[in-house]
Amino acid sequence: MTGYETADPALQSAYRILFIGALLFLAVMMLFCFLRAVWGPRVADRIVAVNMIGTMVMVTIAILALMQKEGYLADICLIYAMISFLAVVVLTKVYMGVYRERQEKRKEEEENADA
Amino acid sequence: MLDWIRFIVGAVVLLLGLAAFALEVFGSYRFSFVLNRMHAAAMGDTLGIGISLIGLIIFSGFNFTSLKLFLVLVFLWFASPVASHLIARLEITTDEDLEQFCEIRK
Amino acid sequence: MKRKDNAFFRWFFGETDTMLGRVEMRPQQEYTETASDIREVMQDSLTQDQTGDEEDFVLIRVFHRLYRVAAVFFCVALIAVLLINVSWLPKNGGADNPVNNEVSARYIESGLQETGAVNIVTGMILDYRAFDTFGESNVLFIATVTVLILLRLDKEKKAPAKKGMPVYQRPKDELTIAQAQSRDRIYEPKNNVILQVVAGFLVPILFIFGIYVILNGHLSPGGGFSGGAIIGAGLILYLNAFGFEKTERFFTEKTYKWVSFFSLTFYCLAKSYSFFTGANHLESGIPLGTPGAILSSGLILPLNICVGLVVACTMYAFYALFRKGGF
Incomplete structure (x- = not known):
């Protein structure tokens, strides 16, 4: 017996209001995170903001899973967590590699300019 | 009556989690440097999603969906600190004028 | 081995080119542009500009x-x-649409009995429309082959450009595999102990979750494509934590080739058999089992496994090709 599958109409509407309010709140928060990702001066800022959006999306999916009474949406929540972690790992590695490569090139150019 | 008590407890916990998210976003605007902002961001990753999912587990009761949500929590406990560590490492490697923002002991 | 002397086997294992020596071949000749050629071409374009009439x-x-x-x-x-x-076209969602009252009703009503899959969507894509899914799997394979052609690095560096060569003939500045590996080692942080410990814990969980999604494809939402994507994500995480040396011990181009080949061939043969028997109203001999059990719904479970293998290998191959240009 789950709490939200109730016969009481008042309780049903209360659950509905709570869930929709939470979803709207999360949507507004995600918008602010998106602004941070666009505005963020450094790459790390953007990755942090995207990570924050991912966390909020996970809560959104979990709320939707309860609201729609479809338990399998929780699977998608788990997959989303994995993929967002993987995104952070890959992005940080790639950016570090790109930065070091650029540094090497700059050094070489300076040496060439000196010589 | 019991259902109402469960609703109220769950709603309070869920709203606490959402408040943690609000603080996270506020912090990411309040601080001026990435390594400081990451404190706020990590709070959402652990505290915000943890409390929100506990609230949802209270709503859902003892079943398979709750188990999956709990697995999400366990996964994030492992993954989120590592993600923060990697981002901090990226920032420290790539920032050339780090001394402006924090003291570096060599 | 005596069998390997066969021309077909030699071609199949890539030892020799069967066309070599039988077809007249001529290497492409080097095109050199002399100053007089250039002058001629320029003269031509100049005269063209001059001789045009107003009309x-x-x-x-x-x-x-x-x-x-x-x-x-x-x-x-x-x-x-x-x-x-x-x-x-008929109105969307209308009750008397031909689509609404024949095909989908049939899927919903008799899908469970005919395919044995509790999940109607899987029953549709892997039973009624299985050749469509076969095409999708082949598209993934072909995409990998295309990326392989475009991004593959040579084992040895090409000859350097000569001085008088025109720009379009100069070989591109490409790295060899050894150079790319050393570059990967230099530029990208690899020995991150924290990431390695966590990956060692998380990668098996990812694999188990992916296998669960694939094996339950006919019972719950999911199936070959999503489960394969999860396993591919686990492989990419493993690669990021431990580097190419560890992954090359169990996943190379050869693995990719054989896994894709066997999955696609098995898919094709199994589905051809089932379509052949179905079209001729023969008994296929494949039991459907009780709906809801793991070992049920006939061919759908093995086909799901095939699709999952192809998708997982494709995801990993794409990542490795874009990162290093080989795997």
């Missing part, structure tokens, strides 16, 4: 304008025809 210019201008107008007219006409066509 010709007007005609060309009129033609260009007409061409643009005609292009716009053609596009608008095409869009109009398509839109008119769409407007004659």
